[in-house]
Amino acid sequence: MLMADVSxxxxxxxxxxxxxxRGIDLDIADHEFVVLVGPSGCGKSTTLRMIAGxxxxxxxxxxxxxxxxxxxxxxxxxxxMVFQNYALYPHMTVAENMSFGLRLKHYPKAEIKSRVTExxxxxxxxxxxxxxxxxxxxxxxxxxxxxRAIVRNPKVFLFDEPLSNLDAKLRVQMRIEIKKVHQKVRxxxxxxxxxxxxxxxxxxxxxxxxxxxxxxxxxxxDLYHNPATRFVAGFIGSPAMNFLxxxxxxxxxxxxxxxxxxxxxxxxxxxxxxxxxxxxxDKLLIGVRPEHITETRPHAEPGVEPFDGVLDVTxxxxxxxxxxxxLEGTQxxxxxxxxxxxxxxxxxxxxxxxxxxxxxxxxxxxxx
Amino acid sequence: xxxxxxxxGAPTRTVKYGSVSRDRAWALRWSYFFLVLFAIFSLxxxxxxxxxxxxxxxxxxxxxxxxxxxxxxxxxxxxxLTSNQFLTFFRNSALVSIFVVIxxxxxxxxxxxxxxxxxxxxxxxxxxxxxLTYLIPDSLLFLPLFKMFALFSSYTGIPLxxxxxxxxxVYPTLTVPFCTWIMIGYFASIPKELDEAAIIDGASWFxxxxxxxxxxALPGLIAATIFAFTVSWAQFLYPLVFTTSTDxxxxxxxxxxxxxxxxxxxxxxxxxxxxxxxxxxxxxxAFLMDYYIAGxxxxxxxx
Numbered sequence: 015m016l017m018a019d020v021s022x023x024x025x026x027x028x029x030x031x032x033x034x035x036r037g038i039d040l041d042i043a044d045h046e047f048v049v050l051v052g053p054s055g056c057g058k059s060t061t062l063r064m065i066a067g068x069x070x071x072x073x074x075x076x077x078x079x080x081x082x083x084x085x086x087x088x089x090x091x092x093x094x095m096v097f098q099n100y101a102l103y104p105h106m107t108v109a110e111n112m113s114f115g116l117r118l119k120h121y122p123k124a125e126i127k128s129r130v131t132e133x134x135x136x137x138x139x140x141x142x143x144x145x146x147x148x149x150x151x152x153x154x155x156x157x158x159x160x161x162r163a164i165v166r167n168p169k170v171f172l173f174d175e176p177l178s179n180l181d182a183k184l185r186v187q188m189r190i191e192i193k194k195v196h197q198k199v200r201x202x203x204x205x206x207x208x209x210x211x212x213x214x215x216x217x218x219x220x221x222x223x224x225x226x227x228x229x230x231x232x233x234x235x236d237l238y239h240n241p242a243t244r245f246v247a248g249f250i251g252s253p254a255m256n257f258l259x260x261x262x263x264x265x266x267x268x269x270x271x272x273x274x275x276x277x278x279x280x281x282x283x284x285x286x287x288x289x290x291x292x293x294x295x296d297k298l299l300i301g302v303r304p305e306h307i308t309e310t311r312p313h314a315e316p317g318v319e320p321f322d323g324v325l326d327v328t329x330x331x332x333x334x335x336x337x338x339x340x341l342e343g344t345q346x347x348x349x350x351x352x353x354x355x356x357x358x359x360x361x362x363x364x365x366x367x368x369x370x371x372x373x374x375x376x377x378x379x380x381x382x
Numbered sequence: 383x384x385x386x387x388x389x390x391g392a393p394t395r396t397v398k399y400g401s402v403s404r405d406r407a408w409a410l411r412w413s414y415f416f417l418v419l420f421a422i423f424s425l426x427x428x429x430x431x432x433x434x435x436x437x438x439x440x441x442x443x444x445x446x447x448x449x450x451x452x453x454x455x456x457x458x459x460x461x462x463l464t465s466n467q468f469l470t471f472f473r474n475s476a477l478v479s480i481f482v483v484i485x486x487x488x489x490x491x492x493x494x495x496x497x498x499x500x501x502x503x504x505x506x507x508x509x510x511x512x513x514l515t516y517l518i519p520d521s522l523l524f525l526p527l528f529k530m531f532a533l534f535s536s537y538t539g540i541p542l543x544x545x546x547x548x549x550x551x552v553y554p555t556l557t558v559p560f561c562t563w564i565m566i567g568y569f570a571s572i573p574k575e576l577d578e579a580a581i582i583d584g585a586s587w588f589x590x591x592x593x594x595x596x597x598x599a600l601p602g603l604i605a606a607t608i609f610a611f612t613v614s615w616a617q618f619l620y621p622l623v624f625t626t627s628t629d630x631x632x633x634x635x636x637x638x639x640x641x642x643x644x645x646x647x648x649x650x651x652x653x654x655x656x657x658x659x660x661x662x663x664x665x666x667x668a669f670l671m672d673y674y675i676a677g678x679x680x681x682x683x684x685x
Contacts, residue, residue, distance in 0.1 A: 068578050089584035101575035105597040114593075115583035162583070 017079050018169035018202040019044045025074035027060050034060045036226035047196050047203045051213035052223035062206045066172050067091050094163035098175040100155045102147040109143045112161045133164040153184045173205040210250050222246045244379035253304050256346045260300045274342045282317030301372035307348030310365045317369040324361045435654040442649050458654040471636030474546045481550040482614040486557040494565035495591050516559035524623050546630045553614045561606040568602025604670050612663050633659045
């Protein structure tokens with residue numbers, strides 16, 4: 015089996031007056047499933063299209079399997095791509111769609127047939143093989159588009175927001191399907207999405223992009239628990255992390271984080287040691303995920319500090335209830351047990367778990 | 383049983399009182415009114431041609447009701463269809479039109495593909511330029527063209543004046559710009575992911591054109607073909623200028639120049655000739671209309 019690692023070195027894409035991608039470095043290992051995620055206009059699709067060869071590279075190098083492919087046309091890069099709108103050839107049957115690339119390369123008929131049959135079986139579309147795309151549902155079309163990529167047996171799969179056109183239920187189902195396929199064929203995959211849930215669930219490693227730059231690269235859990243910047247902290251996770259302006263103060267030999275005039279919370283020892291060197295007048299942000307703001311528990315845990323809030327809105331989700339309240343004009347979200355007695359307009363005793371807090375520099379947005 | 387009870391309770395439920403359906407009904411009524419009006423407007427002349435073509439010369443000149451045939455006869459048809467001259471006109475028309483369609487398609491399809499897909503320097507300006515050339519009327523072009531052809535013939539010795547094949551060279555100046563323009567529009571409606579998918583699948587530009595674009599844009603190609611055929615079949619000014627010998631004439635000019643002798647109009651045969659001349663485009667329309675309407679792009683992408 016050929017090595018199919020992909021690497022980007024200082025890759026830049028400049029359109030006439032805008033820099034869509036501003037020098038990114040990325041190494042994707044053989045068999046790895048990497049997801050590029052970010053808001054629209056962050057350069058993730060442009061990056062993918064540069065790997066595919068559909069966009070020229072303004073500066074830098076892209077290598078696939080060790081070879082620089084900057085000037086190699088797409089058909090010679092040994093890649094396959096799945097598009098958001100499927101891009102099936104409307105005048106061809108499913109089988110013809112899937113075999114088009116192989117037929118262009120003059121593969122023997124028997125080989126084509128066995129590959130198409132195999133891929134169709136894997137994707138559960140064997141009985142649709144003679145249909146035209148317009149006779150298929152959205153999910154089936156997306157399977158055919160994946161089949162077209164699989165039969166080529168390429169070095170790299172490229173997915174450009176493949177699930178964005180599907181409804182929510184089908185999206186979850188196809189997500190699992192894509193993961194299954196990758197577990198079977200183990201082809202190096204680069205997958206672009208704006209949906210952080212898709213990124214978290216599919217990826218071996220997630221690349222968070224913003225404004226043409228890579229904010230952070232890491233495993234889904236790594237990004238969730240150790241975000242490097244405010245952007246990553248706010249982008250990954252739903253509902254999003256809460257950010258509140260704060261500063262540090264020393265009270266009787268202990269380090270406190272002061273949120274409002276009336277609310278200051280003592281930091282747990284590990285956190286206090288970590289933040290000791292920070293200037294007491296520095297403008298800081300405290301970042302706390304909603305699941306770390308809960309109702310108070312009967313026995314106090316170290317680092318979990320209680321406070322009072324008046325709830326503005328509650329959202330019962332069944333398994334939990336999301337509660338929204340305001341601290342110094344900032345809306346804060348917490349997740350409490352459905353039995354906690356949360357009701358809109360009523361006060362609730364809450365507890366924040368400072369063992370899982372993040373402290374950010376308000377100016378630079380860096381997590382300290 | 384229950385349905386009968388409901389019907390009794392609401393005997394007038396079949397009438398829809400919704401403002402939307404009432405609006406729609408009125409819109410339909412007006413549509414039909416105008417459609418019938420236009421149908422009458424455009425169908426009366428051919429009907430009159432048909433009536434006249436079934437009359438003998440004596441009946442045409444007799445002072446009877448012009449809208450009724452008292453002694454129907456096929457003599458005009460027999461005369462025309464057994465006349466070598468008429469068949470020559472017909473053959474010339476057919477040859478010119480077929481060659482023009484072929485040449486037009488061979489130029490327009492690649493041109494439209496290049497202009498709509500292969501973004502190169504000046505492609506947008508060029509596309510507009512193609513359309514602008516169509517706006518120049520042929521009555522302005524025929525004199526310089528005639529001059530050019532005469533000059534070309536006198537230098538090379540290749541006869542172009544008074545030859546039917548000269549029309550095969552001239553007509554594309556009318557058909558190519560318009561057909562290219564229609565097809566640019568059709569190609570532009572094909573999502574760009576489709577050619578990107580083809581390129582990634584390993585297709586060259588030419589394979590993308592022949593194996594993806596042409597089949598997908600077939601309705602557009604057929605519309606362009608119909609247009610090119612109709613233009614060259616019905617063209618009058620150019621053949622009138624470029625051809626004079628009776629063996630080189632095409633139908634529209636041939637009918638007028640041979641069936642009007644001095645101030646004698648052979649109305650019966652003129653009408654018959656015109657009617658027979660109108661048949662081929664009609665037949666082509668009838669056959670290709672289904673293709674033309676069928677939306678082949680459905681299912682290519684979401685939606």
